[in-house]
Amino acid sequence: MRSVDDIDFARLTDRAFHPSPVAWEDEVLYFLMVDRFSDGRERDWRDNDGVTVAFGETPPLRPENHGNAMGTEAERAAWRDAGERWAGGTLRGLRGKLGYLRRLGITAVWVSPILKQVPGAESYHGYGTQDFLDVDPHFGTAADLRDLVAAAHGMGIRVILDVVLNHTGDVFDYAVPSPVWDGGTVFPVAGFRDAEGKPTLPFGPLTDRDTGVWPAELQDLGTFTRAGRIRDWDHWPEYLRGDFQALKDVALLRPDGGPSTALVALTRAYQFWLAFADLDGFRVDTVKHMDPAAARYFASSIHEFAVSIGKENFYLIAEITGPRSFAYRTLEAVGMDAALGIADVQDHLEWLVKGRQRPAEYFGLFRDALQDGKDSHTWYRNRVVTGYDDHDQVRKGARKARFAATEHGDRLAVAALALNAATLGIPCVYYGSEQLFDGEGGDDRYLREAMFGGAFGPFRSRGRHAFDEDHPVYRQLARILAVRRAVPALRRGRQYLRPISGDGEHFGLPEPVGDGPMRSVVPWSRIFAGREVVCAINTDPFLPRTAWVTVDAALHPPGSVLTCLFNTDQHHEGTTVSASARNGSAILITVPAGGFVVFGS
Incomplete structure (x- = not known):
């Protein structure tokens, strides 16, 4: 498909779809980055049926393997550098680990973005999309996505796909060097990037799917705000119109306030993926940086489409950074279902368990909704996704660290996972927490260890996978989630x-x-x-x-x-x-x- 007009929605939707859950607060989410989870080459792990797989290339990680990539300065540098590049995880690899997740007690897997990235870029995280109508070959194929979701549904696991519509990848270059926001100036552009990444192509119809941006509806100059890089992430309207570093901001509204051609096309593209793969929800990236009217159009269109094919409770989880009060207001304004990225929830949960904050600070968060005219019990139980570790830890600024890395976090991890699972909200486990991953450092990469080993394995290792179902934290979390399933009061x-x-x-x-x-x-x-x-x-x-x-x-x-x-x-x-x-x-x-x-x- 080259255009959203090429999508045959009548044929696509002429089948039965997997139903939505009755109550999302009954679910337990698990967030993973596809590139960092599994490449399918592990050995001595348990397959989806619980049978030990004795073949494969990568053996299990043992305590004595911790630090095996740190022998020399050259080896240490190689490990660090590997964390900035594609590691090799795939959708097929994830499909093979669904049993690992089911036995842990996970009921919904949140998958990082998998659409086609700008060729040649090391955007393993998936947030630099170049083609919204194709899956990136690093991750696999569209069929792999569909097969993953079907297999997950067969095992009682729902799939939430991370989606991006606020921006594209670095698909064009400016005609001036590295412009930054200066009050709303629209900067001149040099052109779309060609297959070698050079800005040699004029805006307008393209033919090569590895160049510019797709679908074709996005190839107009007016698709982009062209306002330069954001400097102040909390300054309005800079945070709405500026670029995320090299990623290019999309103009989602027309001057008259209606949905732009780009927004309509992106919405149709995500409706396609919803139906094609039979997805259960979207985690919507960077909602703070979208005009509320644009986010509301997307939410309404997705919800209506989902209902029309039988998904009555398709969930939209909005990433909304900033103060909790801002998240409340934004969530209500845009019509999405739950907020993610409420920093004070994450912060108070972590530091309560580590004994550095009063417990009333955390539990008080679930009472303040009354100030907004909400009943805390009914609002929080399914309107907030809670957790403590994640892939970027915006709340920690320049010094990032997983929970297990500091303040005896390795000994307190079970308490943190239990507090998350047994208090209000929809709990979310960040991959590797059940294996005590302890990444820390001044860059996001250290929070994104490759579970399957490779060149950037956990605990500063290489060549060893961490799918250990006998790990004491994995086993305790599985037991905690089992009692959560059995006792309605712990969920509702x-x-x-x-x-x-x-x-x-x-x-x-x-x-x-x-x-x-x-x-x-x-x-x-x-x-x-x-x-x-x-x-x-x-x-x-x-x-x-x-x-x-x-x-x-x-x-x-x-x-x-x-x-x-x-x-x-x-x-x-x-x-x-x-x-x-x-x-x-x-x-x-x-x-x-x-x-x-x-x-x-």
């Missing part, structure tokens, strides 16, 4: 941070004491349909902690019995505690070091 219930006591007499919310990190039991309740489930993590990475925990006296009056439904020390599951007449009603619980417990009746 209201939540309350609970006061604690060391002596059973003096109660208060857990707080840091002194200058050091808070080492404490942090408990909360989830209440749904008259049932209270009590959860707690321990922010002490070395020692178990015991505390009296307040419970709802009406639901669990003194004398009532609660059963341990989950404990990271599995031997304690099935044991019981009795509520005592303390602070109304309270139970005495012990949480293992860096661990998690759940009690219910």
